[in-house]
Amino acid sequence: MSIEFKGRVAIVTGAGGGLGRQHALALAARGAKVVVNDLGGARDGSGGSASAAQAVVDEIRAAGGEAIANGASVTDFEAVQAMVQQAVDTWGRVDILVNNAGILRDKTFAKMELADFKLVMDVHLMGAVNCTKAVWALMNEQKYGRIVMTTSSSGLYGNFGQSNYGAAKMALVGLMQTLSLEGAKNNIRVNCLAPTAATRMTEDLMPAEVLEALKPEGVVPAMLVLASQDAPTRAILCAGAGAFEAAHITLTQGVHIGIAPDAPEELVARMAEVTDRAGEQVPMSGAAQGAVEIGKAMEAAKALA
Structure with missing residues (x-):
């Protein structure tokens, strides 16, 4: 069964490079009309330029696809609302949201400034909240929606020096768990993708041969499945180097002890x-x-x- 997106409209945040760019290109190649969102900032979130998003739009159009650029910061709810309206004004609907935008401010918790903790939470968690809130009523009205949250093994399992990033990424799992329940009646399916990919965010963290194996393209199939018409819901799909796994939050059988003093x-x-x-x-x-x-x-x- 072929996965295709003809007639679907997708928004991909943080799509000016790395994994987001590959997501946008893959959706467009399979027929989606794509809003390529990217603030165009540095890896730590500073700065901004619309050129990165426009370059991806140019790639999509050169290949015969349809795309528009948007430079909104996902932390700015009014700008995000305007981005969604831009998609509706251009194509009439929004079917898919891939919350991919993110930044890094890595330090041990002892050395981390609270401002850096908050900023990472704002971009990853509140950025996804803002974008999801901006499409939620629309998806409920049209009785169709596919939302992909980008979580991380750093949130699911921890990673030294990434308390801020890990906290934000695990929070997205909690957001997904509840939204998948609330969206079910109107065919809104919400899932998490935990990617392992060599991008600008990870280029300093791994040796060259590992980076080569972890091309972003190795993650994209998982995103396409989670964004598709036949997507599951409430799944945590892990992907990297062409390998795919599922993560689960489980509950043991446990024991009953009671509330005695001992x-x-x-x-x-x-x-x-x-x-x-x-x-x-x-x-x-x-x-x-x-x-x-x-x-x-x-x-x-x-x-x-």
Whole structure:
């Protein structure tokens, strides 16, 4: 089955280079009309120029596709709203949003200024919130939407020197979990993509041969699947070097201990049972945790009756 996007309109943020550029080119090559958004700033978020986005638009048009450039900062909600309106004015709708824009301000937490922590949160988390909020009513009205959040292994599993980046990237998973539930009735599917790719953001972090293996093109198929008509929803798809995996936030079976005075001591003694992954589940919503806990409490009460 071929994945194609004819008649679909996509917005890709941070699409002036690296992974975002590849996302935009791939969507356009398969028929999507693409808003190429990029502030044109440096890796740390400073500066700005529309030339990066326009260069990608020129590439798409040269290949026979349709695209327009937009230089809005994803941290500016009014500018983001204007970007969405630009897409609607040009093509009448927005079907796909790929939240890809990001910056790095890496330092250990001990040395990090709070301003750098906040800025990374603003770009990655609030940038995605702003863009998603700007398309949400439109997607609900048209009863169709595909939203891809860009998370990271740094958020899912941690990475030294990236407390700000990791916090923002994990927050996007939480955002996705709830929006996938709220969007389901109107066919809005929301997913996360965790890419491993050699881009301007990672060029200083890896040796040359590894960077060669981790071309951004190796991530793009996962994005195309998550943006497609037959996309899953509430998935965390990991991708890099042409390999693909899924990440899950799971809940173990756990144990019931009760609330006796010695409960903390018993919890310590039984921690191996609590963390035992046999029979763990992927909850369908946050209510599942409470359901498991109440169920165990009711079983314990029956046993004492």
